[in-house]
Amino acid sequence: MSRQITNILLVGVGGQGILLASEILSEAAMLAGFDVKKSEIHGMSQRGGSVVSHVRYGTEVFSPIVPEGEGDILFGFELMETCRSLPLIKPGGTVVANDLQISPPSVLMGQETYPADLVFRIQDHFPDFLLVDGQKVARDAGNVRAANTVLLGAVSRRLDIAEEFWMKALEKMVPAKAVDVNKKVFKVGRGL
Amino acid sequence: MREILSGNEAIARGAFEAGCRVACAYPGTPSTEILENITRYPEIDASWAPNEKVALEVSIGASFGGGRALCTMKHVGVNVAADPLFTLSYTGVNGGLVLVVADDPEMHSSQNEQDSRNYARFAKVPLLEPSDSQECKEFTRLAFEISEQYDTPVMLRSCTRVSHGKSIVELGERVTNLPQPMLTKNPAKLVMLPGNARVRHPLVEERMVRLAENGSTMAINRAELRDTSIGIITSGVSYQYVREVMPEASTLKLGMVHPLPHAMIREFAARVDRLYVVEELDPFIEDQVRAMGIAVTGKEIISLCGELTPGRLRTAFGLPQPIGLAPVKMPGRPPNMCPGCPHRGVFFALNQLKAYVTGDIGCYTLGFMPPLSAMDTCVCMGASIGMATGVTKVVSAEEKKKVVAVIGDSTFLHTGINGLMDMVYNNSPATVIILDNRITAMTGRQDNPASGFTLMNNSSHTIDFPMLCTALGVKHIRVINPLDLEETKRVIAEEMQRPETSVIITDKPCVLIKREDIFQKGPLYAVDVDICTGCRACLKIGCPAIEWRPAGDGSRKGRAFIDPQLCTGCDVCRQLCTFDAIGSTP
């Protein structure tokens, strides 16, 4: 009995729009005919804490959280949070990360420094690593606020969900007036 | 139609489809979104109550009036609502009544991880436990039916992973053939005086026996026989982890966890070589199975603490674990009060005044964290006030002056009023600070009786805190602007000295309130780098908008910087700068 499941972890900082991205991803997977489950912790994390959202899709999904060490794709919205979640990813897994640093309180107050070698650390362990300057690509493509959609596009190319389902999911989940720009930016990301 | 719904959305949908008429709750993670989603269905009268006890009592009234009623809360909410619950078990219902309880194993956002299943047993009410969103919807509908069929309230127990997890749900229609609610008198059943209650109690016991018997044929309890060398009794989200990690094992999946279907358990146990129970928290099922004389393994291998995960289950059963990268140490990222939060200045002042702060639950509990570090206790909602009274009863006259209770507006209205009544009645010298930010912020900005709006966003009476405190007999009431540090510190210091009960009320709204005219951003502030001496005074309030930028020459020198994206213009940091290096920008 083989259950083909794709395990994706979306990680970052509360307030970065991670939940919306994981919702679009889940919707696209359902439209493509897969069973889908997703899980994350709300609550305290909204006050600027770490956020981890789990999305799993395939023929039949049981656990709503990705089993430890079985993540196929790590989708990081912030560098330190991306590194924090590397242990959840399987060896040889894929990392798509936003090139963005958000300082936690101890760094803001000058008690600790933001780790310097994060990109190398990811590269050393995960050869399949794409680092995207989401803000820059989004700005160049027309809307700096659509950085998450750029990254989602980049992740989408690594998943077996056809483009039409992504477009439908965007139409459903993104506010009407932002749909066009998000579709455009998504396609740019999908080309990365 | 199929939709991806969270467990909470699915429970709301289930209540709608079941023809539910009234839904009432007090917010609490992870249950809050059930009522927020019920507002989509105009057929249901939905409201926030000031606390869980009132929420359940409103629901009981609706049920006695003949309508189906839903009441939702987090696990600790049942402690507050336990009084009506235990006697509701005796009266039974008229319209179906479902009490949804969302547990929080692992304490993602809670002060304890009590296991609500024990309440079902204690109060003698049936409890259903869904394991995904589809079941959340179906079990909610079924719970209403069981409630009416067996004349009992029914508990539906969720947990963080089920309530906040999302999965695909097939939607259905709302039932329409329910009887029209109307007043019917039945005092022998509904007036629980000893004479009547003595008649009701045996009926409760009979009902539980009948439910246990019938449980063996209920479709939501099902034996799935696969490899019979291992048999696992499980329920809720634990079932999903078992299927994930041990897909070949036989399972007895229980949808109704209380009362247990004894015959079915015996039969399943007889068919498997080795019997296990996989459940989070307490050995609720396990102890009862063992009491039936059946050999079973459970808490010997699975922790009493925290939630299960696929990895933890693998460890419990000695299964191979995929090896991920070892974690490396990095700066943590704890939650923090928002930039401009009106709570910050109060804790800064309390820290400077070296107060002993009996704290309470809400965003302001973060005042415990450095650098504010100004909270000394936090037990449960409303506890701050009674505890302040208690502390002053035992410490020296000098130390009494240090004792300050800090409580949010929603928490004060939840269970703080009685504590204040007691303070005045018994002449406590402690000081109470009510942090009135006009919203229940911690759980995601729900309205409350002091916010001026209802759950349905209709405007409503706004509680006047000074008037309420006056009515309770408080003689010394001060209203302050918590963004004015000098005023805040001075007034708190004065009231701490006073040997009588006093109340200080802060008067600035939460920065996250979206409603117009309540919170307004001020001008942006910036640091003049030519004047900044790098003294770090402004860092003492722990505002996420202020960043320390090292000089980069290896020394401890540096400058402060204010992130214009995050600054709300609250002005507090400017008041801390003795060099006038911080100012508003045009």
Ligand SMILES: Cc1ncc(C[n+]2csc(CCOP(=O)(O)OP(=O)(O)O)c2C)c(N)n1
């Ligand atoms: C009995 C109980 N019910 C609900 C909760 C969840 N809860 C924690 S704090 C809080 C309300 C906080 O609101 P408020 O006192 O106004 O403070 P704020 O967060 O706005 O600062 C709630 C509902 C709880 N911990 N215990």
